[in-house]
Amino acid sequence: MQIGVSLIFHWFAILASVVEDFARWRRVRNSVVIKKRGDDFIVERILDAERAPIAKIPAGSILPTDVAQRLRNRAMDFELDDSEVVARRLTVPFQAKDVLPGIVRNQIERLSPWPFDKTAYGFEMMKNEANRQSLDVSVLMASQKTIDGLRDQLSASNVSPERFVSRIDRDGEEATLALWTRATGEGSWGRANAPRLIAAGVAAFVLLSASITAWALIDASAIWGDRDDVAARARALRQNSASSAATPSTKGSERRSEHAWAMKENTPAAVMVLDALASALPDNAYLTDLSLERAAVRITGLSNDPPPLIDALQQSGRFTGVHFFAATTKDPEKGGYRFSIEAQAAAPNKSAGD
Helix, strand or coil, X not given: CHHHHHHHHHHHHHHXXXXXXXXXXXXXXXXXXXXXXXXXXXXXXXXXXXXXXXXXXXXXXXXXXXXXXXXXXXXXXXXXXXXXXXXXXXEEEHHHHHHHHHHHHHHHHHHCCCCHHHEEEEEEEEECCCCCCEEEEEEEEEEHHHHHHHHHHHHHCCCCCCEEEEEEXXXXXXXXXXEEECCHHHCCHHHHCHHHHHHHHHHHHHHHHHHHHXXXXXXXXXXXXXXXXHHHHHHHHHHHHHHHHHCCCHHHHHHHHHHHHXXXXXXXXXXXXXXXXXXXCCCCEEEEEEEEECCEEEEEEEECCCCHHHHHHXXXXXXXXXXXXXXXXXXXXXXXXXXXXXEEECCCCCCCCC
16 A cells, blocks of 8 residues: 555656646747846847847846736746856766766865855766767856846846856857756746646546556456466476485585585685775775675775776776765865775686696
């Protein structure tokens, strides 16, 4: 019963997300971009990748009624001027793709001219054509104070952008990257469309109930049809059990012994793993924890620059499947960045006399 309730809530969440995404897609189709030119705000309409000015709002003035009607139910982005945005580029190992947000977050303090809590940023990763084992990451940053000041000026005109964006070159085409996004709770879209969401949820519940009923009927029919096959397998299993009882029990113990020796020969020794790690890791990295279970190696430690450790271990030839299994974080007390890496150690080579 608990599984059924979880499924229902899961379906509700998916359906609400789909409805919200569809509504936002309709708004983005005729979205508008706001720019500041001198003391005025210029509103441009975007349709089929082309822009056309539709209004000019003097700073501090109330939005005219006719302009407010034209902007109603449209997605609004504020495009920051290039002089207000700082661009940086990072190169990280391809294996760090899954923990890229944490890596970028840890690097913001070093890349940004402003403190971390006063920096709005966005990033986008791209393939490195020169090195397929690496990823290029474009990071755009702006002062949170600048964004807050623009929001206050726009608020005086009854304008509230959903995002503050900056232009970025994406595969030769000009696009935008969001540096700041308004929290979901600040908008009125969810409240205005709550009845529709409730109706959609009820419809999804009815559909889910019908689907579960149909699935139960089909599954019961399949079980009934396989009854004879299960009975035949049970008889064959009893016959095999009887045959096994007549054979000496030493065969089973011999197989277990051989399996144990094979595991011992194919499992890397801890001293070999430590030697391989000492050879592969640079001097600016040291370990605080090592875990070895069969061939699975997990290490944690501190380093001034953790991303290159992935390539160092991979290129040593002693480890495979090297990747970060947790986010890289900055250690304010000891200095450097705390990393967590997982890999598969190569099996020990057998000597020629074995």
